[in-house]
Amino acid sequence: MVDKAMSTATPTVLVIDDDPQVSQTLQRIVARMGLASLRASSLAEGRKLLSERDVEVVFLDVRLPDGNGLDALPAIIGSPSSPEVIILTGQGDPDGAELAIEGGVWDYLVKPTSIKDTMLSLERALKYHQQKKSCRPAPVALNLNGVVGSGSGMRACFDLVAQAARSDAGALITGETGTGKELLARTIHANSARANRAFVVVDCASLTENLVESALFGHKKGAFTGADRDSIGLIRTADGGTLFLDEVGELPLTIQKAFLRVLQEKRFRPLGDVHETTSDFRLLAATNRNLAAMVEQGSFRSDLLFRLKTIYITVPPLRERSEDIKPLAMYHVNRLCDRYGVPNKGFDPELFDYLRAYSWPGNVRELFNVLEMAFVSSGESKVLYAMHLPNEVRIAVTRASLHKGTRMSQDDLAQKAPAATLTPPTVESGSMTLREYKTSMEKDYLEKLSATCGNDVEAMLSASGLSKSHLYSLLKKHSIALKAE
Numbered sequence: 001m002v003d004k005a006m007s008t009a010t011p012t013v014l015v016i017d018d019d020p021q022v023s024q025t026l027q028r029i030v031a032r033m034g035l036a037s038l039r040a041s042s043l044a045e046g047r048k049l050l051s052e053r054d055v056e057v058v059f060l061d062v063r064l065p066d067g068n069g070l071d072a073l074p075a076i077i078g079s080p081s082s083p084e085v086i087i088l089t090g091q092g093d094p095d096g097a098e099l100a101i102e103g104g105v106w107d108y109l110v111k112p113t114s115i116k117d118t119m120l121s122l123e124r125a126l127k128y129h130q131q132k133k134s135c136r137p138a139p140v141a142l143n144l145n146g147v148v149g150s151g152s153g154m155r156a157c158f159d160l161v162a163q164a165a166r167s168d169a170g171a172l173i174t175g176e177t178g179t180g181k182e183l184l185a186r187t188i189h190a191n192s193a194r195a196n197r198a199f200v201v202v203d204c205a206s207l208t209e210n211l212v213e214s215a216l217f218g219h220k221k222g223a224f225t226g227a228d229r230d231s232i233g234l235i236r237t238a239d240g241g242t243l244f245l246d247e248v249g250e251l252p253l254t255i256q257k258a259f260l261r262v263l264q265e266k267r268f269r270p271l272g273d274v275h276e277t278t279s280d281f282r283l284l285a286a287t288n289r290n291l292a293a294m295v296e297q298g299s300f301r302s303d304l305l306f307r308l309k310t311i312y313i314t315v316p317p318l319r320e321r322s323e324d325i326k327p328l329a330m331y332h333v334n335r336l337c338d339r340y341g342v343p344n345k346g347f348d349p350e351l352f353d354y355l356r357a358y359s360w361p362g363n364v365r366e367l368f369n370v371l372e373m374a375f376v377s378s379g380e381s382k383v384l385y386a387m388h389l390p391n392e393v394r395i396a397v398t399r400a401s402l403h404k405g406t407r408m409s410q411d412d413l414a415q416k417a418p419a420a421t422l423t424p425p426t427v428e429s430g431s432m433t434l435r436e437y438k439t440s441m442e443k444d445y446l447e448k449l450s451a452t453c454g455n456d457v458e459a460m461l462s463a464s465g466l467s468k469s470h471l472y473s474l475l476k477k478h479s480i481a482l483k484a485e
Contacts, residue, residue, distance in 0.1 A: 009054075010036045013030045013038070014038045014039075015027060016041075018041045030122070033122065042064055050080070051079065058083045058085045060072075060085050060087055061087075073100070074156055085105045086108075087105050089109075089110060143191055146183060147187055149328075150323065151322075157316075160311060171310065172248075172287070177288050180315060184315060197239075198241035200244065202245050213255060215234055217235060220271065239279040247288070247289075260303060260307065291308075329355060333347075346382060348385045348386065446480055447480060
């Protein structure tokens with residue numbers, strides 16, 4: 001039984017599983033332990049409940065009708081009550097277990113799990129959750145200058161940033177290119193006790209192997225050809241402040257070994273010097289590579305990885321934080337207006353529709369580049385429209401929307417229209433010939449294509465795959481006029 005002294009209110013357990021039998025069994029176990037329970041059969045339903053109710057523990061299935069439970073972990077753990085998550089899955093996948101544990105789950109159980117083991121895991125998760133709440137430090141007023149994001153994924157990042165800022169431990173920030181890893185590292189530094197000292201960036205990807213040692217450790221005059229003066233190196237420059245290793249996965253193995261000693265002893269010897277020197281720095285590192293896989297391949301030292309990831313922060317890609325796209329866009333465009341000394345511009349709602357529909361392979365960096373192109377394209381216009389976006393973005397969104405439309409299932413259609421309208425015309429019914437049906441569908445396609453592409457002929461050509469002469473021929477055939485902008 002759960003210790004009743006843990007909380008004055010009855011703890012609540014949420015079960016997210018589409019198998020009614022499993023859900024009912026778990027709810028009976030929860031009731032036997034004197035706890036309250038909620039049930040959801042999909043991720044969407046579960047996330048809605050988490051936004052409305054305080055939940056201490058979530059039982060989460062991996063394979064759900066509307067997605068993979070592991071993909072939803074950041075949103076679930078980042079929900080207002082920050083629940084503990086117990087994965088309960090029918091498939092014991094070692095890789096899935098690793099992903100789950102890295103994502104912050106409390107336990108990973110494989111169906112069928114005994115009632116005893118399930119109750120034990122739940123009881124321990126509840127005790128941990130209550131202790132974590134009681135020991136949680138007072139909220140830190142983070143200085144988030146230049147950091148934009150309010151979704152669950154970024155809120156989880158901010159919690160870890162606050163944790164990193166309160167300590168002097170090493171932190172590893174991972175994420176795709178362009179997600180803002182360096183910005184988070186600067187935010188940790190700006191909120192730390194070292195904020196008034198140097199923040200030194202080492203771009204490991206740009207350092208050649210024969211110069212990286214000199215750049216990090218420094219050198220004495222004459223240590224090698226071209227060394228015409230002493231150099232203290234980046235590690236010494238970071239004394240009292242923060243040393244940020246950007247793209248640390250590119251650091252050569254030979255330097256990794258030497259750098260590990262620097263981390264442990266805070267001492268090193270510049271090239272050509274007979275004396276050691278010291279540097280009191282705090283280490284932050286970032287990478288878009290899988291360092292654990294590199295360890296397996298022998299291209300990254302496991303002992304260095306352990307030292308780097310005392311605190312581990314994963315920045316979600318922009319495609320997983322669509323709720324942040326609008327505030328990011330407004331922030332950057334307003335910043336551009338300030339830079340160029342022009343009044344702030346307005347935003348047409350369709351612009352945000354396009355931005356949210358795009359996949360952003362280059363993440364926030366790409367978003368800002370696209371917005372700057374749109375800003376320049378808008379000229380003296382007081383409002384940014386979708387038409388101001390680069391053609392490649394509009395074409396990609398249009399292609400995706402049209403492709404999505406062609407893949408709509410019969411079930412989807414059945415939900416959108418009465419059954420009678422789904423009955424295909426037949427020769428016997430005499431309602432429509434094949435030629436008439438094809439002509440009708442052709443016209444409908446062209447009208448939707450024109451509307452989606454905003455009457456942009458080049459975008460229509462790219463999305464449809466038609467030649468210009470063929471497109472104009474079809475538009476004329478169906479009496480479709482492209483409206484002037």
